[in-house]
Amino acid sequence: MFEFNVVSESKVSPARAGIIQTSHGAIETPVFMPVGTHGSVKSVTPEELKDAGAQIILGNTYHLYLRPGCDVIGRFAGLHQFIHWDGPILTDSGGFQVFSLAKLAKISEEGVTFQSHLDGSSHLLTPANVIEIQNCLGSDIIMCLDDCIQYPASKEDSLNALEITTNWAKRCKQAWQEINNGHNALFGIVQGGMFKDLRQRSAEELMKIDFPGYAVGGLSVGEPTDVMLEIAEHSLPHLPVSKPRYIMGVGTPENLIELVALGADMFDCVLPTRNARNGQIFTQFGTVNISNAQYKEDTEPLDSDCQCYTCRNYSRAYLRHLYMARELLSYRLNTIHNIHFFINFMKKIRQAILTNEFEEFRKAYYQKLEN
């Protein structure tokens, strides 16, 4: 089961609010998806994620395939039961990690061979087996295998990766149709490097194959923010308005609000969770580092308007103390706050779209940052 409906559109920009229906529940878009790399959003429980308003989480196929592996997760009929999360799950195809994390990644006609970063063992990911693996994981939204090139990349390399990505997308679609279990939706991934014409071509080729949803990949890989936004701006309009549009691996609150303004619906990023563990806290007034000496005796919460568990119960002074003492609770309390911030931020954006006040919201957001 998979359905997407736009429920409201901004009158002055491509921003829109929608609802995705999956076998594991509904997702209101635009949505931010916390990242649970190894089947756990680092330091927090599913109950805490729900408390923070999370509607869908992301898992990394590359990591879960290598450890604990499909044998183990298959015993639990998929990730949901294994990790104790009953909401929707999206998994990537593993391609991004193969190219960024594994050793000796090598593309062939068949797929991509690589050596595990854990033990050096050799593996092969093909369009067909990434669909198979993600089916075993029981994900609600699964992704095509794509060829993720490094930044910067020449036009030739970008074109080459685009062509491989289209070829793999076709084979992924075929493998997905053959299994056809009706439990998940397959998304195609737009590539094309930092070249607008290649991005357009990639989007058009994927649309011909026809997917239930589309992602824009290969962004936030080291390029300047304005380039990222420009490429997104030239990718999104070439994707069908009736399908969800997902920008992979992005980004800061400012990135998110700009990408929503360009018509994007879905986002994932390790930023709120990873930075929480480094003591960086997101607030409506910008980011702060909790290790800062100014918080030493500060009895106030991180953000007095915030309703998260951390802000309801703990002071900046205690959070600073936990961070300075490298207490495990520090990572967790910071993570709860940051996830709540990102999710609540997207909720406010959605509400503003619904009431046709998105542009006002966007302006007000930047004004607060400047104060």
Added chain:
Amino acid sequence: MFEFNVVSESKVSPARAGIIQTSHGAIETPVFMPVGTHGSVKSVTPEELKDAGAQIILGNTYHLYLRPGCDVIGRFAGLHQFIHWDGPILTDSGGFQVFSLAKLAKISEEGVTFQSHLDGSSHLLTPANVIEIQNCLGSDIIMCLDDCIQYPASKEDSLNALEITTNWAKRCKQAWQEINNGHNALFGIVQGGMFKDLRQRSAEELMKIDFPGYAVGGLSVGEPTDVMLEIAEHSLPHLPVSKPRYIMGVGTPENLIELVALGADMFDCVLPTRNARNGQIFTQFGTVNISNAQYKEDTEPLDSDCQCYTCRNYSRAYLRHLYMARELLSYRLNTIHNIHFFINFMKKIRQAILTNEFEEFRKAYYQKLEN
């Protein structure tokens, strides 16, 4: 406010069940107190501690005095508000850490000087200022400064430490009476190394000073278990039956049940929390290491009889996976289980004392371990 009442005594051993009343609530004894070294029981929240049945937690004066310091905690009118725990708190005097963790600890007439293990700064702990510091922390039960000698120690060194401990105990009592805020109870600490006559002498000297409660210190410092139990057996009977008796820093479930049989009421130990972070899980059938390959595909909970959050929601296979991937959630889920195990174990012991079935419970416990 502080009151202790014995509510039931075993007919065949000195084991007893009691209730301690404090300003922050009641404590049913025998009780296990989880250790929150830096003002946080590592990885878990106060809500999770209460869920696991914790009635009182312990904080380390040495650590909290050095960081964040009394200036900071004083701003919150004490630890309770600072760390978001509204139940009773016991703090040690800092003596144990000064001798085991700090550098250049040096005893003088006045007290003990040392250098911080954090930054090398010089500090002085005296009988009077450890009372002052613990008052600032707002602890419900505070401890006298004692001279903790290393194991093994000669009789001469043990006697010397005993005499210093008695002298400091007198001065602690005096400082406590001068402040006399009525909010906390001061416990004396029996020392005397591994010498029965010195232990008896220490207990008798402390009783003359007269404290609301008594602890046996200097155990579980490297001596064999039978020596520890023998020394406890020769210390406890010399302490008044009308006062709570606390064995510091002990121990395994087997230690706890034996010490309860000898008449001890209170225990603290890092064992359940530290070992949780090393993957060691306590169950009614003994300890297991979650990294063991046999759990790789095990869909069962850690202990099918256990009602803790971890056992209600997660399998051994998932817990093994989290541990192997060094996920932060691993430390937390293991900690929740181990704390629940220790506290539930003490609850069962207490219930057995109340129904006069303690000896049967003790036998049944060992039988299960042998299976």
